[in-house]
Amino acid sequence: MKSWLLFLLIAGLVPMKAEARKKPVGPKITIVYPREGQEIPPVSRSFVLGSVIPRARLYVNGQRVRVQPNGAFVSMIPYNSGDFEITCTAVRKRGRSTAKRKVHVGEVLKTTAKDSLLIEARDCKPADTVEVLPGDLLDLSCKGTPGCKAVVRLDSLKQTVTLVEVPGEVGGIYRAGYFIQPKDSLKQTPATFTLTDSSGKSVSAKAPGQVFVLDPRRVRVAETVEDNVKLRYAPNGVFQTTMPPGIRFQVTGRVGEEYKAKLSGSQSVWLLSRQIKMLPQGTPVPKGKIASVLVKEEERWVRCVMPGIFGLPYQTEHLPEASLLRLTLYGARVDTYAIRQPPDTSVVRRLSWRQKEADICEIEAQLAPGQLWGYDAAYNDSGLVFSLRKPPRISEKGSPFRGITICLDPGHSADPGAIGCLGTLEKDVNWQIAQRLLALLREAGAKVVLTRTKDEDVPLYERPKRAFALGADLFLGIHNNAVPDGTDPSKARGFGVYYYTSQSESLARCIHQAYRKFVRVPDDGVIQQNLAVCRPSQYPAVLMESAYIINPREEALLRTSRFQQRCAKAMFEGLKSFLLSQREHGSLR
Numbered sequence: 001m002k003s004w005l006l007f008l009l010i011a012g013l014v015p016m017k018a019e020a021r022k023k024p025v026g027p028k029i030t031i032v033y034p035r036e037g038q039e040i041p042p043v044s045r046s047f048v049l050g051s052v053i054p055r056a057r058l059y060v061n062g063q064r065v066r067v068q069p070n071g072a073f074v075s076m077i078p079y080n081s082g083d084f085e086i087t088c089t090a091v092r093k094r095g096r097s098t099a100k101r102k103v104h105v106g107e108v109l110k111t112t113a114k115d116s117l118l119i120e121a122r123d124c125k126p127a128d129t130v131e132v133l134p135g136d137l138l139d140l141s142c143k144g145t146p147g148c149k150a151v152v153r154l155d156s157l158k159q160t161v162t163l164v165e166v167p168g169e170v171g172g173i174y175r176a177g178y179f180i181q182p183k184d185s186l187k188q189t190p191a192t193f194t195l196t197d198s199s200g201k202s203v204s205a206k207a208p209g210q211v212f213v214l215d216p217r218r219v220r221v222a223e224t225v226e227d228n229v230k231l232r233y234a235p236n237g238v239f240q241t242t243m244p245p246g247i248r249f250q251v252t253g254r255v256g257e258e259y260k261a262k263l264s265g266s267q268s269v270w271l272l273s274r275q276i277k278m279l280p281q282g283t284p285v286p287k288g289k290i291a292s293v294l295v296k297e298e299e300r301w302v303r304c305v306m307p308g309i310f311g312l313p314y315q316t317e318h319l320p321e322a323s324l325l326r327l328t329l330y331g332a333r334v335d336t337y338a339i340r341q342p343p344d345t346s347v348v349r350r351l352s353w354r355q356k357e358a359d360i361c362e363i364e365a366q367l368a369p370g371q372l373w374g375y376d377a378a379y380n381d382s383g384l385v386f387s388l389r390k391p392p393r394i395s396e397k398g399s400p401f402r403g404i405t406i407c408l409d410p411g412h413s414a415d416p417g418a419i420g421c422l423g424t425l426e427k428d429v430n431w432q433i434a435q436r437l438l439a440l441l442r443e444a445g446a447k448v449v450l451t452r453t454k455d456e457d458v459p460l461y462e463r464p465k466r467a468f469a470l471g472a473d474l475f476l477g478i479h480n481n482a483v484p485d486g487t488d489p490s491k492a493r494g495f496g497v498y499y500y501t502s503q504s505e506s507l508a509r510c511i512h513q514a515y516r517k518f519v520r521v522p523d524d525g526v527i528q529q530n531l532a533v534c535r536p537s538q539y540p541a542v543l544m545e546s547a548y549i550i551n552p553r554e555e556a557l558l559r560t561s562r563f564q565q566r567c568a569k570a571m572f573e574g575l576k577s578f579l580l581s582q583r584e585h586g587s588l589r
């Protein structure tokens with residue numbers, strides 16, 4: 001048995017050894033980014049990240065790439081749209097190896113050839129189903145051969161509109177606007193474009209989408225069915241406010257998967273169709289009357305209750321220069337002359353209302369001087385509650401952390417976040433920094449709560465909810481940075497401090513100052529950004545990007561306990577100086 005085994009071993013080893021002498025094994029290449037089969041947005045250049053044995057010569061699509069002493073590499077290479085192959089070749093001594101990646105790169109918009117006569121129908125608008133009411137402006141556009149005459153026919157509306165070629169980097173884009181008329185047919189209509197060149201030859205094509213003119217006599221009302229429903233200012237555009245479930249809107253239009261919802265006579269927003277449900281025909285347009293505002297003082301909150309108000313959309317806004325907190329309520333009318341004032345000692349000095357438009361009411365809270373800690377607006381069983389948070393009591397002497405609840409949010413978990421060239425996972429580094437900070441904070445007497453345990457998968461939107469439920473006085477998101485496709489990671493460097501609500505700005509600046517002192521990577525600045533974990537207004541919230549994990553130099557730093565400790569120390573000192581400034585100057589009480 002033994003001799004058989006020995007024979008097999010020798011028989012197996014000998015040829016292998018001989019082959020190895022003939023053809024040396026090449027260095028192992030690990031491509032970290034992009035992943036196999038990844039969809040890359042339309043960019044002309046982007047990055048490939050990975051690692052190889054140090055001192056190997058590396059080529060990415062034939063281009064020589066510098067390999068860091070630890071084996072990390074970053075390569076910016078030109079991309080072509082469509083299916084695209086990345087080939088990495090590494091050579092060390094006489095060994096050579098290759099690794100490949102197949103990705104798909106989005107189409108970059110290019111000018112149609114001037115000597116052609118064609119319309120690129122898939123780039124014509126309407127691209128999706130569009131619903132409009134009489135009086136709405138319909139956007140029409142087509143892309144094709146530049147320098148032509150362009151018209152569009154809306155068949156069932158019996159309208160022909162002339163389009164104008166718009167100046168820009170990409171030629172041959174023609175646009176027109178058409179106001180839907182009350183007499184326009186309610187049938188669906190395609191948009192047929194025709195381009196005519198200088199010799200009189202023409203070509204026609206239909207846009208992918210259809211136009212529906214809605215019956216203005218039929219009122220449609222929808223209700224939000226999810227949390228965090230974004231109210232966008234344009235289809236797929238930016239937003240400031242999110243709504244809870246149970247909020248009702250009058251629906252007045254649609255573009256593809258987004259519905260247009262009327263807030264007031266002068267304002268509309270766009271909502272995702274999957275986040276709302278249409279209510280039965282005949283459901284009245286949501287309206288409410290504010291007959292009273294009741295002020296209740298609680299241990300940590302001042303509550304302003306508007307009884308009997310339900311389901312109306314609202315927005316909150318903090319105007320720090322005016323020391324004002326404003327709640328704008330849509331579809332509401334004030335129906336009282338009296339408003340009872342909070343006591344002198346409150347964080348709210350004065351409450352007032354304003355009927356801004358027939359269907360927009362503003363409730364304004366004049367704030368006492370000092371830092372606003374947090375606020376909230378939500379519906380409960382009695383009506384709409386506009387709440388202002390009293391600051392936590394900061395101990396007069398000794399550690400300012402005593403009795404303060406600090407919520408740490410180590411970013412990512414099931415999703416690993418950004419990945420460095422050496423395969424360092426952002427979620428692990430975030431966790432390690434959070435653990436170091438947790439130790440410093442606990443030692444200083446703070447109560448520290450975390451949004452996740454080590455490997456627990458907690459969805460992004462769940463994290464602020466957990467923080468609030470755990471009684472967070474302050475929130476700190478712990479992340480490390482990356483760049484999107486098309487940007488060079490080797491040029492992205494340093495720490496960035498992110499906040500969104502105005503009451504978080506001073507905390508962001510304190511942490512930024514501490515990073516400048518303790519962390520020796522470039523300063524990427526203080527950035528106000530609408531991030532999911534910075535958006536909540538119930539407490540000051542900051543998100544820290546300590547370094548760029550996709551930059552090889554900074555990835556190497558992030559792997560060391562010394563650098564992680566310095567980041568934790570900077571966050572600790574930043575939080576401390578914020579609390580000390582609150583103790584000195586006094587915050588709203």
Ligand SMILES: [Zn+2]
Binds near residue numbers: 412417418426479480
């Ligand atoms: Zn992250």
